[in-house]
Amino acid sequence: MNTGWSRFNVASVAVGFAFLYLPIVLLVVYSFNASKLVTVWAGFSTRWYVSLIHNEGILNAAWVTLRVGLLSATVATVLGTLAALALTRYTRFRGRVLFSGMVFAPLVMPDVIIGLSLLLLFVALGFDRGFLTITLAHVTFTMCFVAVVVQSRLLTFDRSLEEAAMDLGATPVRTFFQVTLPVIAPAIVSGWMLAFTLSLDDLVIASFAAGPGATTLPMKIYSQVRLGVTPEINAVCTILIGIVATGVFAAALINRRRELQRQRDEHAAMRADG
Amino acid sequence: MSDVAIRPEPAGAGSRIVSAVAGRLVIIVPYVWLLLFFLVPFLIVLKISLSQAAIAMPPYAPAFRLGDGLAGFLDAVGQFSFDNYVWLTGDPLYINAYLSSLMIAAVSTVLTLLVGYPVAYGMARAPATIRPTLLMLVILPFWTSFLIRVYAWIGILKPEGLLNQFLLATGIIDQPLVILNTHTAIFIGIVYSYLPFMVLPLYATLEKMDHSLVEAALDLGCTRIGAFWKVTFPLSLPGVIAGCLLVFIPAVGEFVIPDLLGGSQTLMIGKTLWNEFFSNRDWPVASAVAVILLLVLVVPIMIFQKVQADVQERDR
Numbered sequence: 001m002n003t004g005w006s007r008f009n010v011a012s013v014a015v016g017f018a019f020l021y022l023p024i025v026l027l028v029v030y031s032f033n034a035s036k037l038v039t040v041w042a043g044f045s046t047r048w049y050v051s052l053i054h055n056e057g058i059l060n061a062a063w064v065t066l067r068v069g070l071l072s073a074t075v076a077t078v079l080g081t082l083a084a085l086a087l088t089r090y091t092r093f094r095g096r097v098l099f100s101g102m103v104f105a106p107l108v109m110p111d112v113i114i115g116l117s118l119l120l121l122f123v124a125l126g127f128d129r130g131f132l133t134i135t136l137a138h139v140t141f142t143m144c145f146v147a148v149v150v151q152s153r154l155l156t157f158d159r160s161l162e163e164a165a166m167d168l169g170a171t172p173v174r175t176f177f178q179v180t181l182p183v184i185a186p187a188i189v190s191g192w193m194l195a196f197t198l199s200l201d202d203l204v205i206a207s208f209a210a211g212p213g214a215t216t217l218p219m220k221i222y223s224q225v226r227l228g229v230t231p232e233i234n235a236v237c238t239i240l241i242g243i244v245a246t247g248v249f250a251a252a253l254i255n256r257r258r259e260l261q262r263q264r265d266e267h268a269a270m271r272a273d274g
Numbered sequence: 275m276s277d278v279a280i281r282p283e284p285a286g287a288g289s290r291i292v293s294a295v296a297g298r299l300v301i302i303v304p305y306v307w308l309l310l311f312f313l314v315p316f317l318i319v320l321k322i323s324l325s326q327a328a329i330a331m332p333p334y335a336p337a338f339r340l341g342d343g344l345a346g347f348l349d350a351v352g353q354f355s356f357d358n359y360v361w362l363t364g365d366p367l368y369i370n371a372y373l374s375s376l377m378i379a380a381v382s383t384v385l386t387l388l389v390g391y392p393v394a395y396g397m398a399r400a401p402a403t404i405r406p407t408l409l410m411l412v413i414l415p416f417w418t419s420f421l422i423r424v425y426a427w428i429g430i431l432k433p434e435g436l437l438n439q440f441l442l443a444t445g446i447i448d449q450p451l452v453i454l455n456t457h458t459a460i461f462i463g464i465v466y467s468y469l470p471f472m473v474l475p476l477y478a479t480l481e482k483m484d485h486s487l488v489e490a491a492l493d494l495g496c497t498r499i500g501a502f503w504k505v506t507f508p509l510s511l512p513g514v515i516a517g518c519l520l521v522f523i524p525a526v527g528e529f530v531i532p533d534l535l536g537g538s539q540t541l542m543i544g545k546t547l548w549n550e551f552f553s554n555r556d557w558p559v560a561s562a563v564a565v566i567l568l569l570v571l572v573v574p575i576m577i578f579q580k581v582q583a584d585v586q587e588r589d590r
Contacts, residue, residue, distance in 0.1 A: 009396035013408065016393030020415050020469060023426035026436060030429065083304035093301060102308040104579050108520065110527020110571070112544045113564050116551060117315030120561070124318055140311040143304065172293040194417075201419035204529050208551075218421050225421075225534060229429050237422040244417050252410060 024241065031234035048235040058236060061220040064131065065200060068216065072138035073196035079139065080146025080195070081188055087147070088154040106144040114141055115208030122209065129211025137209035138199040145198060146191035153187035186255060193251060197244055316568075323561035324354040358562035368546065368563065372570065375543040378457065378532075379525035382464035386472045386521050387514065389465055394476035394513075395506075398483070409477070416470045424463055424534050431459050431535070455537025463531040468524070472517040479513030480506075512581070519578040523571055543567055 031049075035042030052058060083103055090096070106114060118137045119129075127133055161183070165175040181188075203218040210216065217236070224233055362368045397408045415423065430436045431454040438450040453459050483506065491501040507514075529544035536542065543563065550560040 005396075005399055005401060008392075009399045011396075012392035013396035013400065016389065016396070016469070016473075017411060019389070019466065020412070023423065023430060023466070024415065024418065026430065027422070027426040079304045079307055082300050083308075086301040086304060090297070090301060095305070098313075099301070099305055099308070100583070101579060102312050103304075104582050105575060106312065108523040108575060108578055110524055110529075110544055110567065112527055112529050112547045113319075113568060116547065116560060116564050117319045118311065120318045120322055120557070121311065121315040136311065140307070143307070147304075173296050176296075197417050201421065203421050204548075218419065221421060221425070222530075225425055225428070229425070229432075233425065237419070237425065240422065241418050244419075245414070248414060248417050 027234055028238045028241065031231060031238040033231050033234075036231065048231045049239075051232060052235055052239075055232070057215075058217070058220055061215045061217045064134075064214050065217040068131065068134050068138060068206075069196045069199040072135045072142060072199050073192050075135075076139045076143040076195040077146050077188060077192040080143040080191055081150050081184075083143065083147040084150035084154055088151055103144050103147050106141045107148065111202070111204035112208075115205040118205070119208040128213070129209065130213035133209045133211070134206050134214060134216065137205050138195075138202065141202075141205060142195035142198045145194050146188075149191040149194060150184060150187045153184050157183060186258070190251065193247060197247075200240070200244075319561045319564050322558055323358055323565045324356065325558050326355055326357065358558050359566075361559065362562055362566065367541070368543075371541040371543045371546045372566070374541045375526050375528075376570070378460055378464075378542060379522050379528075382461050382468075382525055383518050383522040385461055386465045386468055387518060390469055390472035390476060390517065391514075393469075394473045394480055397473070397477050398480035399485075405481070412470050412473050412477075420467060421530055423467055424530050427459070427463055427466065427535060428454065431462070454535065455539070457536070457540065459535040459537075460532055460540060460542075463535045464521070464525050464528065467531065468521040471520040475516035475520065476510060476513040479510045483509050516578075516581050519574055519581065523574050523578065526571060527567055 030041075032044050032046065033041055034045035034047065083099075086093075087096075087100055087103065093099075115137070118133075118140065122129055122133045122136075157180070161179050162175050165179045166172065170178065201218060202216075203222050206216045207219055207222075210219065217240075221233055221236060224230065393412075397405065397412070400408055428435075432438075433450045433452060433454070435454070437453070438447075441447045442450065453462075487509070488501050488505050491505050492498070496504065527544045527547075528542065529548050532540050532542040532545050533548070536545075544567075547560050547563045547567070550556050550563060
């Protein structure tokens with residue numbers, strides 16, 4: 001009897017992954033195309049990367065995007081972690097249903113609605129649209145993703161560790177910083193990375209929240225894509241994919257190393273006991 | 275809202291006050307942020323959808339000002355106008371846009387399920403040692419930009435694009451297929467972009483499933499297909515529902531995919547809203563479009579939140 005991985009299973013996984021990765025691979029390959037036509041291969045060249053260095057519009061947009069991403073991801077991580085703590089640690093407080101609704105709704109809410117509503121708020125408040133409003137908008141929708149990531153870690157957290165610390169006389173605040181925070185730190189780091197990439201990728205919400213003053217990289221890419229597919233855009237996209245992939249792989253490696261270290265420590269402790 | 279039920283802690287009175295304050299702040303800070311930047315904006319959208327368009331900056335006649343107090347509010351309520359909604363229901367363009375968005379999202383969701391289920395099932399049946407790697411490979415595309423992934427398909431699907439070049443070169447077709455700027459291109463775009471959202475919840479339920487149940491069914495004379503429909507599929511239903519909602523809800527309001535892959539003749543409500551706002555600069559109509567879109571999505575969103583809450587309760 002079949003207990004393992006049938007040929008059908010292997011085939012469907014392989015086809016699924018090919019479907020997921022082939023378009024990205026083709027995009028990267030054609031960014032090194034010498035021809036101006038994206039779809040006709042005319043030899044290897046890095047000319048599009050060179051021409052990027054002189055494209056001030058794209059460089060400026062990249063700089064805005066990077067600043068918005070770093071700032072909004074950091075604020076969103078703090079707020080998202082607090083929201084996750086509120087949801088897991090306080091099972092009863094007035095307005096909890098509304099609160100959890102506001103945390104989960106942005107995960108599926110269409111971007112156009114979030115973008116439009118935030119823009120109308122900024123206009124009503126009389127804010128100048130630009131760097132600040134994009135950052136506020138990004139904090140708002142990315143903090144919910146951080147909250148979900150941190151919350152899933154908190155749900156599997158062994159609360160007896162906290163209780164032990166408090167029995168030994170630590171205040172709840174001190175317990176949080178010395179016991180809870182170190183344990184959930186990996187989830188907070190992945191939450192920050194998720195918030196950063198979401199901010200880096202967002203087109204729709206940024207388009208609403210940005211005034212004429214600020215343009216982000218996705219907005220720039222979008223306006224050029226509308227004019228046609230060019231190898232230069234492929235080059236920008238390839239760089240972005242490269243940055244994100246490096247970050248994700250590095251995080252995975254670090255996590256894996258920590259995990260192995262933890263297992264070794266546990267083994268050592270068990271041997272010491274015996 | 276800040277009425278917190280804090281467990282009595284074994285600490286001194288002073289630190290208890292500090293903890294109580296800290297405990298309240300944990301709730302209040304994100305709560306106030308979400309109220310201000312998530313809930314209040316919706317109320318403003320609602321308000322502006324009830325006001326008249328005006329040639330001004332901002333381009334609408336204010337329905338009421340917060341500073342006017344209750345009297346001003348009541349006065350303003352009298353001036354609320356449902357013209358924008360009447361306008362929306364009177365023009366078949368908008369109704370068609372809503373219907374076609376729902377149709378496109380529904381078809382795409384079914385297609386994503388059909389593509390995603392075998393992948394998730396195959397992953398769940400894979401040797402335990404390689405499962406984490408497979409899982410990471412599914413998540414990785416989610417980290418790369420949505421816009422970039424949609425953009426990548428333009429080069430593949432266009433008439434002189436890579437897919438047609440390949441099919442022509444291998445002799446499968448002798449005329450280039452027209453895919454870009456059709457509904458097919460939108461379906462491909464949505465299935466491609468949202469596939470990880472479908473695969474992840476499916477994988478989570480399928481991986482936990484006890485495969486010996488399927489074996490028992492087979493031993494008792496059930497066919498493989500029968501065992502799938504009678505055992506595997508019903509057990510994976512929570513994953514199916516979560517996955518379908520995660521694809522369907524955002525797909526209804528999708529803007530980037532219909533705009534870049536669907537061409538000018540496709541009607542989807544996200545695109546309509548964008549055009550009303552950016553091209554026609556009609557903020558009140560754009561707001562009314564958003565309000566109705568939200569009403570259309572409120573039921574699926576509430577089901578999604580219920581599913582999320584159930585999962586939380588189970589994991590607790």
